[in-house]
Amino acid sequence: MNAVIIASSSFVQKLRMYSMIALGIGSAGMAVAALLDTGRFLQAYLIGYIYFAGITVVAMFFATLQFLVNAGWSALVRRIPEIFAGFLPIVLVGMIPIVADVWITHKLYHWADPHVYEPGPHFDEILALKRGYLNPIFFTIRLVLYAAIWFATYRLIIVNSFKQDESNTDYTPTRLNMKRSAPFVLLFALSLTFAGFDLVMSLDPHWFSTMFGVYFFAGNFVSTLSLIAIFVVVLRKQGLLKGVTDEHYHDIGKFMFAFTVFWTYITFSQYFLIWYGNLPEEALFFIARAHGNWQFLGYGLVFGHFIVPFVTLLTQNNKRNPKVLVMVGSWILFMHFIDLAFIILPNFSPTLHLGWQDMVSWLMFAGLFFFTVARQLQTRSIVAINDPYLKESLELVS
Amino acid sequence: MPALEKGDVIAVMGDFKDPNRLISAAKSIHAAGYTKFDIYTPYPVHGLEKAMGVPKTSLPKFALAGGLFGLLCAFALQYWTGAIEYKLNIGGKPLFAPQFGVPVFFELTVLCTGLTVFFVMFGYLNRLPNWHSKYQYDEGFQAATDDNFCVVLEANDPRFTVENAQELLRRLGADNVRVVHETIEQD
Numbered sequence: 001m002n003a004v005i006i007a008s009s010s011f012v013q014k015l016r017m018y019s020m021i022a023l024g025i026g027s028a029g030m031a032v033a034a035l036l037d038t039g040r041f042l043q044a045y046l047i048g049y050i051y052f053a054g055i056t057v058v059a060m061f062f063a064t065l066q067f068l069v070n071a072g073w074s075a076l077v078r079r080i081p082e083i084f085a086g087f088l089p090i091v092l093v094g095m096i097p098i099v100a101d102v103w104i105t106h107k108l109y110h111w112a113d114p115h116v117y118e119p120g121p122h123f124d125e126i127l128a129l130k131r132g133y134l135n136p137i138f139f140t141i142r143l144v145l146y147a148a149i150w151f152a153t154y155r156l157i158i159v160n161s162f163k164q165d166e167s168n169t170d171y172t173p174t175r176l177n178m179k180r181s182a183p184f185v186l187l188f189a190l191s192l193t194f195a196g197f198d199l200v201m202s203l204d205p206h207w208f209s210t211m212f213g214v215y216f217f218a219g220n221f222v223s224t225l226s227l228i229a230i231f232v233v234v235l236r237k238q239g240l241l242k243g244v245t246d247e248h249y250h251d252i253g254k255f256m257f258a259f260t261v262f263w264t265y266i267t268f269s270q271y272f273l274i275w276y277g278n279l280p281e282e283a284l285f286f287i288a289r290a291h292g293n294w295q296f297l298g299y300g301l302v303f304g305h306f307i308v309p310f311v312t313l314l315t316q317n318n319k320r321n322p323k324v325l326v327m328v329g330s331w332i333l334f335m336h337f338i339d340l341a342f343i344i345l346p347n348f349s350p351t352l353h354l355g356w357q358d359m360v361s362w363l364m365f366a367g368l369f370f371f372t373v374a375r376q377l378q379t380r381s382i383v384a385i386n387d388p389y390l391k392e393s394l395e396l397v398s
Numbered sequence: 399m400p401a402l403e404k405g406d407v408i409a410v411m412g413d414f415k416d417p418n419r420l421i422s423a424a425k426s427i428h429a430a431g432y433t434k435f436d437i438y439t440p441y442p443v444h445g446l447e448k449a450m451g452v453p454k455t456s457l458p459k460f461a462l463a464g465g466l467f468g469l470l471c472a473f474a475l476q477y478w479t480g481a482i483e484y485k486l487n488i489g490g491k492p493l494f495a496p497q498f499g500v501p502v503f504f505e506l507t508v509l510c511t512g513l514t515v516f517f518v519m520f521g522y523l524n525r526l527p528n529w530h531s532k533y534q535y536d537e538g539f540q541a542a543t544d545d546n547f548c549v550v551l552e553a554n555d556p557r558f559t560v561e562n563a564q565e566l567l568r569r570l571g572a573d574n575v576r577v578v579h580e581t582i583e584q585d
Contacts, residue, residue, distance in 0.1 A: 268500060271497075272497060272498075272500065272501070275497050275498075276491075276497075276498065278489075315458070397444050397445055
């Protein structure tokens with residue numbers, strides 16, 4: 001079988017054009033935001049960055065996971081998350097403004113300000129005790145470490161999966177991936193958990209939650225699945241991804257359903273224990289978010305991130321219906337944005353201030369992301385054509 | 399063992415060894431308009447129900463009803479005990495709050511859904527427990543628990559005649575097509 005290159009299709013052309021428009025509007029907006037208020041710019045930047053960095057890293061994890069469990073059903077659609085993973089270089093470069101802020105401007109992370117450690121009006125006893133972990137040097141080392149882990153995953157697993165396209169007799173790349181995937185899934189779990197702690201949880205350095213890592217993962221995973229679902233539906237509709245059947249929709253829909261429930265379970269467990277324990281150092285996170293108008297966003301999440309996808313994806317017919325899948329997928333992607341805003345922004349303002357800066361930041365990163373996807377599709381086959389499980393995936397019956 | 403005596407014709411049976419031929423045979427029997435036929439297999443054969451034209455199960459509706467009932471019970475239980483009948487102030491928490499109610503809501507919803515599904519599926523939809531089958535003396539039918547796919551065209555189907563059923567099964571490639579009589583046990 002020959003590589004399936006869809007570069008000349010109208011889908012890729014349109015993706016490229018719209019992503020360039022989004023990138024243009026987004027970067028112009030971000031430039032204005034940066035000139036007006038550096039702090040607000042960085043908050044918005046962090047939301048957009050985390051949104052697409054999360055999708056990229058989790059997409060790599062998803063592909064790795066398929067190798068780890070020798071999944072047959074997904075061989076036909078696995079190339080889509082692998083192409084998402086091509087955004088990784090920008091994820092790594094995108095860390096630079098965050099690191100720069102930690103060293104120079106101290107607008108995002110309160111703990112990065114050296115004044116909190118020195119005796120004086122800004123002295124913070126708790127942060128002085130946490131200084132061994134929360135300091136610019138160790139923070140930078142940790143980010144470099146995550147970058148190294150993710151880069152290695154990309155080089156050793158994703159690129160290796162592309163290599164399999166070249167031969168249909170020699171299955172060494174796939175065999176290697178099956179072996180390599182196990183340690184990389186472990187490394188992924190650790191790196192994403194600690195990246196969540198460092199980049200997001202430490203925005204409120206007094207607060208801590210041991211569940212935060214898995215909470216962060218759950219939100220990212222369900223949105224990655226939604227994006228995969230949307231791509232699968234659109235590509236099939238355009239006739240670019242042949243062989244996809246309702247059975248694949250059904251399996252991805254089941255995945256989305258399961259991880260919607262997983263997200264709710266984790267989110268509620270975190271909230272529940274803190275609510276019940278009612279200890280000041282833990283409760284402050286929810287005190288900021290359950291009062292004032294932030295609480296409406298919280299109720300919105302219960303309704304929008306759980307009840308809507310749960311009820312819609314509950315029935316078999318809806319999971320197999322491409323229209324419903326695209327609608328629920330887009331809705332989940334929107335709710336994931338709200339979720340990140342709900343986690344990140346209340347650290348900076350006691351009242352609701354979801355602004356245009358956050359939207360343009362999302363637009364800028366979305367533009368970059370989909371532009372990278374379109375660029376990848378210029379040369380990469382959209383199907384892992386020589387995957388030994390491809391036949392099984394084509395004959396999938398769930 | 400009690401003495402056995404033959405009664406009326408209750409079915410025509412045929413055996414298959416190959417699951418793919420079994421599925422195409424099931425399709426043909428369904429297409430021929432038979433509604434009262436069944437296939438006994440030693441393990442679940444993927445796609446067989448679809449080929450046989452078995453209608454979608456009504457189990458999800460029962461599951462939903464059971465789940466909502468459980469949710470309601472959990473709410474009533476916690477509200478009544480907490481806020482009406484045994485008011486206890488524990489650590490300054492409200493007498494009833496949805497926050498602490500959730501685990502019980504969840505557990506009772508799952509429990510009631512599970513029990514409903516179990517009893518409705520086995521007891522109501524499948525009429526179990528059932529200690530015997532009227533086909534149990536047939537050797538091919540017994541082998542369906544081991545290495546045989548056994549197709550049974552039941553005599554109470556409106557289209558059923560012994561000749562037609564035999565002819566259909568032979569044409570579909572069934573082995574050992576046989577007419578099965580009711581077995582009457584004499585004490």
